[in-house]
Amino acid sequence: MKLNLKIWRQDSFEAKGAMVNYPLDDVSEHMSFLEMMDLLNETLVQKGERVIEFDHDCREGICGQCGMMINGRAHGPLANTTTCQLHMRSFKDGDTIYIEPFRATAFPIIRDLKVDRKGFDHIIQAGGFITVSTGQPPEADSILISHKTAEAAFDAAACIGCGACVATCKNSSAALFTSAKISHLALLPQGKLEAADRVINMVDQMDAEGFGHCSNTEACEVECPQAISVLHIARMNYEYNKALLLK
Numbered sequence: 001m002k003l004n005l006k007i008w009r010q011d012s013f014e015a016k017g018a019m020v021n022y023p024l025d026d027v028s029e030h031m032s033f034l035e036m037m038d039l040l041n042e043t044l045v046q047k048g049e050r051v052i053e054f055d056h057d058c059r060e061g062i063c064g065q066c067g068m069m070i071n072g073r074a075h076g077p078l079a080n081t082t083t084c085q086l087h088m089r090s091f092k093d094g095d096t097i098y099i100e101p102f103r104a105t106a107f108p109i110i111r112d113l114k115v116d117r118k119g120f121d122h123i124i125q126a127g128g129f130i131t132v133s134t135g136q137p138p139e140a141d142s143i144l145i146s147h148k149t150a151e152a153a154f155d156a157a158a159c160i161g162c163g164a165c166v167a168t169c170k171n172s173s174a175a176l177f178t179s180a181k182i183s184h185l186a187l188l189p190q191g192k193l194e195a196a197d198r199v200i201n202m203v204d205q206m207d208a209e210g211f212g213h214c215s216n217t218e219a220c221e222v223e224c225p226q227a228i229s230v231l232h233i234a235r236m237n238y239e240y241n242k243a244l245l246l247k
């Protein structure tokens with residue numbers, strides 16, 4: 001198929017960016033979206049032009065590195081799908097596709113479609129872990145966890161940290177990401193000891209990074225490739241208020 005691609009190009013954070021038009025032929029419907037971008041970059045290399053930079057790693061929907069706004073939607077038109085798992089059969093011959101980076105003040109553009117998401121790393125560093133003594137791993141059955149609790153914690157742990165929630169939210173809030181990481185540990189007995197400090201530190205760090213506040217539009221849940229539920233945001237708020245009361 002033939003496509004008309006309109007792609008955001010920006011040399012650096014300080015540079016002024018612009019949409020640039022790229023017609024592309026011979027796109028197979030079996031290609032993934034990133035393979036289509038590879039094909040475009042090959043044509044740019046042949047012409048001696050700078051390639052379009054974009055993040056990717058696993059290309060299996062696991063790592064959360066890929067992320068683009070495709071026709072105005074994070075990761076494109078399909079629900080619960082990362083950009084790397086989106087295929088060109090979701091588009092039609094002759095389509096015009098608008099491709100932009102995830103936009104948020106807390107995700108500064110590095111170049112073209114690549115953004116700096118280390119704000120997420122800082123939130124995790126503020127408390128998204130459990131402090132344990134080193135040594136032999138404990139016996140697997142030494143802490144009993146109900147199936148229901150394990151499933152709920154796993155649903156939260158499924159967040160791949162791609163940032164689609166931030167890019168989709170009109171406030172650029174990181175509440176879905178942060179709450180998933182807090183929920184995951186707050187639900188499990190291993191996470192309860194440090195729960196109060198964790199939630200306060202992570203929420204404070206989220207604010208310090210420049211992410212906006214959640215105003216409950218729930219757009220984040222709709223665009224999340226892992227279908228992380230906004231119920232985790234409610235749990236984060238509950239845990240945060242409980243921690244403040246207990247302090």
Ligand code: FES
Nearest residue numbers: 059063064066084
């Ligand atoms: S490249 Fe890893 S999730 Fe898309």
